[in-house]
Amino acid sequence: MHKTLVCVAMSFAVVGCATPLTNYQPTIQKISEPPINSVNEAYVGDRMLSQGVVTEREALYFPVTQKTSFQHTIQQGYYPKRGEDAEYIQYGISNESGAGKIIDGPLSDPTQSVTLRKSDNAICMFTIYNMNVDCKTGLDFKQRNWTTAEANSFQQTLIYNGKVGSKVNIGYREFSGDMARPAFSNAVExxxxxxxxxxxxxxxxxxxxxxxxxIKYKVLKNFNTQ
Known part of the structure; x- marks a missing residue:
């Protein structure tokens, strides 16, 4: 009883107390593409080869920035899935490239995740006090798979930069996680x-x-794949 009273008193537009949901596990996989011996085409600026580790997970994607019924702003971008139960699916707030952010109003408790209520597809703010608040239906969002570079992993790519005369220019880039490392970029003719x-x-x-x-090419070897 005491817990319920605290929940109601700490915020208005409250749906009720809830539990953080963390029972979802994303898929982590190594990539080395295109396949060895495959014939491929790439245009200027396209990746010709990629190798590294990626994370694939379910996510909510908001194509445009939107406001809830109270005073929260949901910025455009991805919100990765954290877990679900019979009533709700919770999506986190990430610092990865392409992720969206929640802007809380001056009277709002800080938001820790975004909740999708299954019964009516309402979007709720899940606060640091474990309450679903400010739920609103009719927002523009999609449920998508989201693939990102694995944190602290090492990514390598070759990029086609064009041709002058008989010479082709190929760019090489290394990434740490989802961040480009300019010191490890190069271009070779x-x-x-x-x-x-x-x-x-x-x-x-x-x-x-x-x-x-x-450019049209056949892959004989990837960076460390025979």
């Missing part, structure tokens, strides 16, 4: 009149065709 095979840091490609808009 390859003269196709010398060889149709180009390599960098263990990756090996056979160039079938190239111009200043696109």
């Amino acid at each position: 390859y003269d196709l009149d010398d060889s149709r095979q180009i390599g960098y840091k263990g990756a090996l490609l056979d160039i079938i065709d190239a111009n200043n808009q696109m």
Whole structure:
């Protein structure tokens, strides 16, 4: 009884006390793509090779910034799933690239996650006091899978930068988690009149065709994959 009274007193527009839901586990997987021996095309600015570790998880995606019925602002972006029960699905607030943020009003308790109420698809704010508050139906959102670079993982990519004369320009970038590391970026030119095979840091490609808009190539090796 005492707990219920505290919940009601600490905020208005309150749905009620609840429990943080943390029973969801995302999928973590290594990627090395495109596959070895596959033939692919890439346009200027596209990734030709990627290797690293990614996390795939369910998420709420808000395509535009929106306000709730009280004084919270839901910014555009992704909110990763944390867990669910029979009534609610909870989505967290992340610092990853592409994630959205919640802006609390001056009279609001701090928000720790976003809740989707299953019965009517209402979006609620889940506060640090474990209450679902300020629930609103009719907001524009989608449930999507969200793939991000695994925190502290090492990502490598090759990017096509175009062709001048007989030379193609290939960009190499390293990422730590989801953040580009400029000190570990590079661009290399390859003269196709010398060889149709180009390599960098263990990756090996056979160039079938190239111009200043696109490149067609066969993957012989990825960065550390035979």
